[in-house]
Each structure stands twice: as structure tokens, then as C-alpha cells.
Amino acid sequence: MYKVLITDPISEFGIKQLLEAPDVEVVRNTNLSPSDLLSIIGDYDALLVRSQTQVTSEVLAAAKRLKAVGRAGVGVDNIDVTAATEAGIVVINAPDGNTISTAEHSFAMLMAVARNIPQAYRKLADGTWDRKSFQGVELNQKVIGVIGMGRIGTEVAKRAKVFGMTVLAYDPFLTEERAQKLGVTHATVDDICRQADFITVHTPLTKETRYLISSKEFDKMKTGVRVINCARGGIIDEKALYEAIITGKVAGAALDVFEVEPPVDNPLIGLPQVVVTPHLGASTVEAQENVAVDVSGEILKVLRGEPFRNAVNLPSIPPHVMERIEPYFTLGEKLGHFLAQVTVGSVQEIAISYSGDLTEVDTAPLTRTVVKGVLSFHLGEEVNFVNAPLLAKARDITVTEKKSTQNRGFTNLLTVTLKTTQQTRMVAGTRLNGYGARIVKIDEFAIDVAPEGYLLYIHHNDRPGVIGRVGSILGENGVNIATMQVGRRDMGGDAIMMLSVDKPLTAELLDTMGELPEVKSVTQIEL
């Protein structure tokens, strides 16, 4: 039974699949102090949070069973992702579910600051009918600068266009073609500062984007500009913003996020030109359901060892790529695990070659599964999909990946070569329609074996009677052979036998088989 701890308020509908999963026990406690969390986290396999719970390196160090931290939302600023990666803990987020809600909130804030809606509301609510103080500006025919054209920035830009605005957009990944397709003008931050009537930021908060908009940028702006931040506090320098408002450069600001949340003695709050909300961008019924559904589903997959998509500490896998490579995940891991069991010496290099259909997609996630398969034979559960490359690097193991045109007649082929201090061995596998995963080559021998269960890999001389003797010994010792495959290079030369058996052999029985005439080696493999 997997234990999942939920420590922030998360949509009930969204976590339904966790609550109903027969293999999951959910514990909800949204009143834990940091020390409470430290003392109980060791019992849990997954932790599900929003933005309040601080998942620090101490929490992660105490989380001996933890396999995943799920964030019902986009930003993972409250999670020590580096510490999680080192510990092999997957950090999952839900990047798509709150895009529309946050874009709509950004637009609502833009309109609120353009027309002074909250200020007018407050005055009227206080009993004053004031029609002079709140003259606003139209959006139509104004220039808006969108900095960060990812999911939310793009949706904001689309809405701005519908309102008759000219959109200047900056994002290091915005191509001219995409800008044209969206009907926006590709611009620099400098262009935006000089030309825009409204500036809205939609980047993550990184070293590069901290104080992206500060005094230097405000100095370049048109007098009367209005700025919006519904992304992360700190992208706009709050001190510089305050100065720019006081000097009259900036006519208004709309802020949903702050450098410190909740804000403490923040002079921006209460300024008549500033519209604020307490980080409400994603606070809609729809967004909270979406993010909770997404992250709960992904957590279930991580716990059950199934492929997942949205890990922050792993490159994300687009759905069309996932669809193509998912069937090979288990095969890749098993090929790695197979080689680790038949090879002697310390691993120096893992080389993976993809051919056929597999050359058409990004196979980096598959490479991780192969590396995991190799390392897990020696490192056990310590190694997983997240930390496998790090663990290989820490052991000076080179991992290479190449695409090859040599598919040996298979529509797809995954070939893994393991170089150790003592030998170099190779195994190749494929997926055959109707038969599933198969091992089709071991070193120079063609073979056809399902990579599962207990296998006996016997290297022998191709002589009459060897196969019979192997079968008899197993039979005499009560070991049932499920399947048997032989492969040889030349008649009477080097040959291999691959048997799948119903139960593992004892060490004594393995020795007895190894002593048979013409048998060179016997290796038991578990896949």
C-alpha cells in the first residue's frame, strides 16, 4: 500500500483518483508545522502540495520512502528540486491546468488597472460617489509588451489582440514564424520598455529574470506606462517600481505576486495606483480541479512504476513522443539489467543505439531507463529514472546514444553495449507485433527470447547431446523449462542456450550445470 500525504488544500474532485485507488492510502493534514512534517514524512511514498508547504532539503533527507513530490500548480519555488534530484525523488508539477485561469486573471488585472476598478469600488463601498478621480485609459490601439511567451504569456497576447492592442513580445524561444502566426511583433525587452503602454511579465523567476524590470528599465519607459505581474514576485523590482510610481513615471501597477508572500510592510500595497490580489491567478474551480487531476494521475504512475510525463527534474516528454517510446521503456530497462547480470568487471561505458522507428523520436528518456536497468543490478532501489544519469556520472560511466540505420530487418531495434574493465558485451531487443518485447541478439548470436522471469544463459560448444544433458539435469532437480532457444555462429562452434525456467536455480545446481562437458559458463538472470 502506497502512502500519500497531502499538506495543502487541494481540490477534492482532483484527488478522487488517489482516494479511490485500491493500492493507495491518502492522509490529509493541512495544519502541519515544519517540524511536524519532518517528523512524519519518513512514512510516506508521495507528498502532494500546493505552494504553502516548504519542501526543504531537510524534509527530503528525512523522507526515506519518498518517491515523488507533486505540486498542484506550475511553480516549484517551494520545493528544493536539486536536493530531490540527488535523492532520486521525482518532482511532478501540473504545468497546463492553470494556464487559462492565470491568463484570464492577468487580463482582469490589466483591465482593473486601466480603469481603476478596485479603487472606485472601495470609495463607493465607503459611501462616496466620486466620478472625477477614476478616469482610466482604453486598451484599444494601445501597445502591450508581453515578456515571456510561454503558455500564459501566449494566452494573454491572444486576448490583447482581440481588444485591439498591438502586441510586442519577447521570449528567448520565440521564433519569427511563431510570432507571425500569433500576430505579435517580435521585440526585445528594450523595445518593449520604450514603446509599450502596458507591460506584463510571464516568465519563471530565475537568476536571469530576477529584477528583469528594475530602475534602468523603468527609466526607459514611457511616462504613464502600466505594469502587470501575475507571474512571480521579484521579476519586477518592487523598490524600483515604488520609486517609479512615486515619481509619476508609472501610472499604475497590478500585482498578484510579491517578493515576500504574504507581503510584510510592503509600501506598494495601499498606493492608490496599485491594484493587488493575494496570488489568485490559479484560484478558479477549473484550474484547481485540472492541476489536482493532472498531478494525482502522475503521482499514481510514479508510485506504480509506470511512465509519466511532467517531472520538473526530468525533461518533459511531449504526448506524441511519449506515445511512441512508452512501449520500449520496460524493454530498455530489461536490456540494461540483462547486461549487468551477464557482464563481469566494473562498468565503464553504456552505449545505446536506436534504429528503425526509434530514430524518428527523442530517445533520451529511453536511454535513462537503460542506464537505470544497468545500475539497479548493483545499486538496487537507490537508482531510479530521475537519478540514474547522475549516479552514472558520479561513477565515471560514459553514457552514449546514437541513431543507426542498421535495423537488421526489424521495424525497431534497441541495441545496448556494455563496456567494463574486463569485457564488452552486447544485447539487442525489439518489440514484435503480437509478441511484445523480445531479445533478438546477444553478442554475435541471433536468438528470440521474451525478456522476463528467470532465464538461464548457457555458453557452450555446439555438440550433440549438450542440450539433452542440460534438460535432464534440470528435470531431475524439479526445474521446469518454459521455453528454450539456441543460437550458434557456426556448426560445431561457439553456441548459446537461453532457457526460461519456472523457478530460480540453487547455487549448487548452477555449479553442477557449469561442470557439464562442453559447457563453458552458466549465468542465471532475473528480469
Ligand SMILES: NC(=O)c1ccc[n+]([C@@H]2O[C@H](COP(=O)([O-])OP(=O)(O)OC[C@H]3O[C@@H](n4cnc5c(N)ncnc54)[C@H](O)[C@@H]3O)[C@@H](O)[C@H]2O)c1
Ligand atoms: N499567479 C499565479 O497564480 C500563477 C499561476 C500559474 C503560473 N504562474 C507563473 O507564471 C509564470 C509563467 O507560467 P507559464 O505556465 O506560462 O510558464 P511557461 O514555462 O509556459 O512560460 C515561461 C516562458 O518564459 C520564458 N522565459 C524564460 N526566461 C525568460 C527571459 N529572461 N525573458 C523572457 N522570457 C523568458 C520561457 O522561454 C518560457 O517560454 C511562471 O512564473 C509561473 O510560476 C503564476
Ligand SMILES: O=C(O)CC[C@@H](O)C(=O)O
Ligand atoms: O495557487 C497556487 O497554488 C499557485 C499557482 C501558481 O503560482 C503556480 O505556480 O501554479
